[in-house]
Amino acid sequence: MKWCTHRSEDGGTRPGLVIDDHVRLLSGDRQLIDLLGVPDGLAAAAELAVADPHEIVPLDPKRLLAPIPTPPSIRDFMAFEEHVVTSSAALGLEVDPDWYEIPVFYFTNPAAVHAPEADVRISPGSTMFDYELEIAAVVGPGGGDLHPDKAADHIAGYMLLCDWSARDLQAREMRQSLGPAKGKDSATSFGPFLVTPDELTDRTRGNAYDIGMRAYRNGELCSSGNLADLYWSFGQMLAYASRGTRLVPGDVVGSGTVGTGCILELSRVHGEEDFPFLTPGDTVRLEADGLGAVESTMLPANEPIPLRTV
Secondary structure (H helix, E strand, O other), X not given: OEXXXXXXXXXXXXXEEEEOOEEEEOOOOOOHHHHHOOOOHHHHHHHHXXXXXXXXXXXXXXXXXXXXXXXXXXXXXXXXXXXXXXXXXXXXXXXXXXXXXXOOEEEEOHHHEXXXXXXXXXXXXXXXXXXXXXXXXXXXXXXXXXXXXXXXXXXXEEEEEEEOEEHHHHHHHHOOOOOOOOOOOOOEEXXXXXXXXXXXXXXXXOOEEOOEEEEEEOOEEEEEEEHHHOOOOHHHHHHHHOOXXXXXXXXXXXXXXXXXXXXXXXXXXXXXXXXXXXXXXXXXXXXXXXXXXXXXXXXXXXXXXXXOOO
């Protein structure tokens, strides 16, 4: 199944089942997140959407919000080895051996989720703004202390993710042994679809799925990779995230950036002249096979409000 969250002309939102080039909207006031924690909730909702939809509308990307517009939490991992090696070198660091022992992540801002075709404003004070090409799992049934061999059973579906990153702010913060925080929390784009695992079974390969991933800047291909190259599986990521706590329906677990999936890496490999950071007016398009695309135009940064009066 392929699900979306659709916004009507009056501003109301409904979950919808995507079939070919149409969306079959559900009746009632339930949102997509409300279906995730219910046993067979998505399957039952799909039957209703087919048999008795509230409305059938053409699939219009500009009408789609993020599938889960306000998730309870967003954990973003760093699970691709190539990205870790190259981006660490770009920041003048070596890969810590513990990266191979624990699948590390950080929490980012659920209030900053953007629709898949929403414009993105560069973070205040940043001149090194970047995209990150990722895929996320969305938690269905919650649970704590999950076993890595069983944790993937708690995944309701997968979606494309872009973690917009202010590299200059991120570097300053992390020198203080905290963060990333303001370097990451101005925007995260999801969507446009939540694709259930059964749709991807025939793509199973490596630690994940054979899903090609691409990023374009102003129409030019910059990044490409494959989800199958994950070092840490989503089952392992969910198990670690749930250790000593609980995951709840709608929690988002990001894969981290695929190898070469950001400007930070590309500038390290090819040079900053060939891969400068994003500037106002740039358009970034991210794609993942079977999961759709995110496309955003960069807007100028707002001036940061001074924290102290000089």
